Amino acid sequence: MEGTQHRALISDKQAKIGPCPAAEPASDHLTIEPEKKSLLSFVKWWWPEVLALLCSLISFASIIGVAKHSRGHGLQQTGLPAGLTLNSLIALLATISRAALLIPVASALFQEAFIWLSMDRQRPSRDGQLRDLEISHEAAQGASGSLKMLCHIRRSWLAHFGATVTIVSLLFGTFTQQLLTIEVFPVDNNNLNPGNVPWSRSFRQRVGRPNYSVVSPPLSIKAAAYNGMLNPITESLSAPCKTGNCSWPITPSLGICGGCVNTTYKLNCSSDSSAGLVGLCTYQMPSGKSIQLQKTGDKTPTEIATDFSVIPSSGFHYNANDTDKFYLANFEAVGAPANMNLTTLKQDAVVSSECALWICVQSFESLQRNSNQTSTNREGFSKIQPDSRQTSICQMGDSSYDITFEPLPSSMNPPTGINFTFNSIAACGFTYYFPSMFNGSVNRLRDIPNPSSDAIQALWNASADLDEWIKNVAASVTNVIRTAEPAHSPQLDGTGFQLGHEVRWAWLSLPALLVGASLVILVTIMIKTWSTPVHAWKGSPLALLFLNVDDDLRIGAFQQMGRHGGLEKGVGKKHAVLLRSPEGEWCFIKES
Numbered sequence: 001m002e003g004t005q006h007r008a009l010i011s012d013k014q015a016k017i018g019p020c021p022a023a024e025p026a027s028d029h030l031t032i033e034p035e036k037k038s039l040l041s042f043v044k045w046w047w048p049e050v051l052a053l054l055c056s057l058i059s060f061a062s063i064i065g066v067a068k069h070s071r072g073h074g075l076q077q078t079g080l081p082a083g084l085t086l087n088s089l090i091a092l093l094a095t096i097s098r099a100a101l102l103i104p105v106a107s108a109l110f111q112e113a114f115i116w117l118s119m120d121r122q123r124p125s126r127d128g129q130l131r132d133l134e135i136s137h138e139a140a141q142g143a144s145g146s147l148k149m150l151c152h153i154r155r156s157w158l159a160h161f162g163a164t165v166t167i168v169s170l171l172f173g174t175f176t177q178q179l180l181t182i183e184v185f186p187v188d189n190n191n192l193n194p195g196n197v198p199w200s201r202s203f204r205q206r207v208g209r210p211n212y213s214v215v216s217p218p219l220s221i222k223a224a225a226y227n228g229m230l231n232p233i234t235e236s237l238s239a240p241c242k243t244g245n246c247s248w249p250i251t252p253s254l255g256i257c258g259g260c261v262n263t264t265y266k267l268n269c270s271s272d273s274s275a276g277l278v279g280l281c282t283y284q285m286p287s288g289k290s291i292q293l294q295k296t297g298d299k300t301p302t303e304i305a306t307d308f309s310v311i312p313s314s315g316f317h318y319n320a321n322d323t324d325k326f327y328l329a330n331f332e333a334v335g336a337p338a339n340m341n342l343t344t345l346k347q348d349a350v351v352s353s354e355c356a357l358w359i360c361v362q363s364f365e366s367l368q369r370n371s372n373q374t375s376t377n378r379e380g381f382s383k384i385q386p387d388s389r390q391t392s393i394c395q396m397g398d399s400s401y402d403i404t405f406e407p408l409p410s411s412m413n414p415p416t417g418i419n420f421t422f423n424s425i426a427a428c429g430f431t432y433y434f435p436s437m438f439n440g441s442v443n444r445l446r447d448i449p450n451p452s453s454d455a456i457q458a459l460w461n462a463s464a465d466l467d468e469w470i471k472n473v474a475a476s477v478t479n480v481i482r483t484a485e486p487a488h489s490p491q492l493d494g495t496g497f498q499l500g501h502e503v504r505w506a507w508l509s510l511p512a513l514l515v516g517a518s519l520v521i522l523v524t525i526m527i528k529t530w531s532t533p534v535h536a537w538k539g540s541p542l543a544l545l546f547l548n549v550d551d552d553l554r555i556g557a558f559q560q561m562g563r564h565g566g567l568e569k570g571v572g573k574k575h576a577v578l579l580r581s582p583e584g585e586w587c588f589i590k591e592s
Contacts, residue, residue: 045536049104059093060515067503072185074498092174092324101518106140108525109162118534118580143167165517175510183502186495194246194494197366198237199253201487204423215429220480228476229458235481236375244371248494250363250413254420255478257360257380258470261317263352263422269295282383285332294342295334302412307342308335308442308460311436318356325382326403329357329434338461341444353466359422361405381408400425415489548587
């Protein structure tokens with residue numbers, strides 16, 4: 001009974017809708033009369049897609065504008081409201097651009113199905129199927145449906161192109177998020193650029209008057225010398241860097257150089273141990289100076305003995321009479337290493353060195369990264385002009401002159417027109433002070449070491465590597481000279497750097513192609529729609545509601561609608577064509 005009522009209902013619906021023309025032969029029953037299309041009306045059909053594409057283009061252009069504007073600016077100079085980062089803004093614009101570009105693509109996929117099924121666009125094989133409507137609908141909804149579309153190779157290139165764009169658009173956000181990276185850029189604000197690394201072109205400071213033989217370096221030099229002796233490492237001077245990242249050109253500065261070399265000696269020993277006296281050895285140093293110490297390995301009891309001795313000298317490796325350099329101190333040291341005594345040593349364990357300090361010009365290479373500043377002493381230059389070397393420098397009374405250096409090599413980056421000078425009276429103070437400091441011994445009093453001064457004790461403690469020690473003393477004194485009479489040259493100004501955004505434009509290639517592809521798809525589908533009888537129904541449910549189907553398709557659909565997948569099995573693979581009757585009715589006609 002229920003089946004009879006159902007069939008009656010179907011007949012009643014058919015009567016109300018009206019029968020579709022028979023499919024065989026279609027040309028005998030339908031005459032396709034082209035319907036005139038108004039351009040204004042046609043544009044209105046596609047106005048939402050055009051606006052969406054414009055929105056996508058504007059959003060994409062905004063991404064380019066934001067990236068271009070932010071390039072090179074500091075991380076805190078974006079000008080964005082608090083809580084909104086540059087990456088967040090680009091992600092927002094990318095989301096808008098992607099969503100907007102997919103609107104024309106989705107509409108094109110819907111519309112392509114109608115054009116595909118219309119008679120004017122049928123292939124000769126007439127392989128349009130009703131399920132093409134469902135495939136296009138799913139493709140327009142997202143990537144999974146688009147993937148299904150790509151599996152149906154018999155569809156038009158436009159459908160496959162739209163499905164490909166839909167799938168690839170999933171990478172839109174990923175690519176735009178790779179657009180910006182953080183790099184180090186020079187600052188464009190002069191207030192943030194550092195000036196010079198501390199340097200000096202001259203030194204004139206001293207205490208006392210040569211006329212009264214009481215001239216010496218200022219207290220700051222003396223303190224620096226002791227600091228270098230007692231501290232194992234002297235930190236180089238730093239320059240202010242407001243951005244935390246700066247670099248400076250190679251900077252020359254007046255200073256003090258030092259060095260030590262291990263030496264060989266001539267040994268002459270005598271032994272009076274049979275008489276209860278300590279055996280003595282005379283060490284003749286390369287300069288010709290002699291030093292007398294207890295004989296190594298001599299265990300004769302004694303109240304006092306000398307284990308280590310330091311004496312001023314004219315030098316051998318560092319020749320104090322060299323006219324190309326101005327030496328401030330020359331000395332030689334020999335004896336037992338630190339915290340040892342000669343009674344327990346073999347002769348080959350004795351240390352022997354020659355050392356010197358002299359005025360020079362040094363070049364410094366400074367760099368600061370992430371607030372950590374380093375400075376490297378690249379090279380020293382010691383050659384003075386011939387008329388600057390006078391042996392009677394401290395016998396000239398209160399008269400003074402400048403000890404002037406020869407022009408520096410280009411590798412030291414000397415400022416244009418700058419001479420480096422050291423005042424002769426100031427130099428005289430150094431030559432009085434340092435030789436007296438490096439003159440003494442370490443005596444052993446009842447087996448207890450007794451250095452003659454703090455300076456001698458510091459020197460003895462470092463006797464295993466005096467070269468490193470004397471360079472540390474020179475570096476400490478140089479720091480004072482560099483700041484005592486500071487100089488400035490624009491040629492030596494540093495450059496400040498800050499962390500900023502760098503743009504990797506290559507990552508915009510795919511998003512740009514997607515936006516361009518959306519434009520191509522929209523223009524193509526509009527042209528195809530204009531040249532066919534079908535209108536721009538796109539994905540309108542109302543349009544589908546009022547499209548008719550012929551009796552064979554209708555009955556096949558009604559018989560399968562109550563089953564899962566029934567429509568696909570019953571009518572989905574039916575070949576059909578979309579036609580328009582003279583009365584304006586659109587109908588899907590089953591093809592035989």
